[in-house]
Amino acid sequence: MHELGVANEVLSVVLAEAERHAAGKVTVVSLRVGVLRAIEPEHLSFLFAHLAHGTLADGARLEIEEEPVRLECDVCGVSEARSLPWECPRCKGSRITVKGGDSLEIASLEIDT
């Protein structure tokens, strides 16, 4: 439930970028959020909408792409997971390398000039 701090940071960056591009209005914000970040997308959207009220991002739609964890298993290769795995979800093998799932990025914006 730390979405409030995240929503604030997203809004700051969005407004800074909008100003840089002399935007009249921001219509879409595309975020990439890793599943390990424990962010609830609906809650984040709700808070963002609330904070954006009265700013250039008022009414902007938040599109959230959830980035899964990538697993490389010695036995059965590459797969994805939605939480931190202790073993390969396919073969239950324990020789796994876990990568990603922790991004928290603004990928792109759409603005009206």
Next chain:
Amino acid sequence: MGAGKVRIEVERSIQQSADEASRAIRSLLSQRRIYSLNLISSPGSGKTTMIEALLSRFEGKGGVAVVEGDIETDIDAERIRRCGVQVRQINTRSSCHIQPSQLLGVLREMDLSGTRLLIVENVGNLVCPAEVPLGEDARVVLLSVTEGDEKPLKYPLVFRTSDLLVITKTDLLPYVRFDVEKVRRAARAANPRVEIFETSAVSGAGLPALLDRIEALRAEKRFDP
């Protein structure tokens, strides 16, 4: 897209400040060879009492520093101060968890020469502190026997990401319905590597084993140069 609509590629991380702060904390502690614990639990599980109990048994407690986190007051820092150990209080006010930037600020103000162990007591909360790492070496979750034995199922993230689970207030077991084995199984299902301790600060039961393990973890730690 219609006229006047532009798409801007941004590709910018928005967790920069928190990630940077927790990296700075790791670096600061690593350079000084300080081993750090982050204590997380619901309010009233016995975090401060556990720290007091450990300190009373800790040889060379001059090597311990404590940072307390609460919404308001320095009540906990005052208790730790009476144990004769360096302590600072963070009042998080509107935040339900210690933020990395707050901890970094406090650590930079402290005299950490001679410190070997840092104990951070987070704000009482089983949800948000689990979501916001502080750069700690070991995360310790406390669960008291008065809190019900289904908590590892209801709060998966904190149990999944903790290195140690301390089941506290075991002196109260005769008076509550709490299935210790059920908690142990659920905690291990969430995290097969978790180390589980059962303690009572009132009777002292289980504290020597916990203290020994913390000392051993600190001794085993290889600090990057």
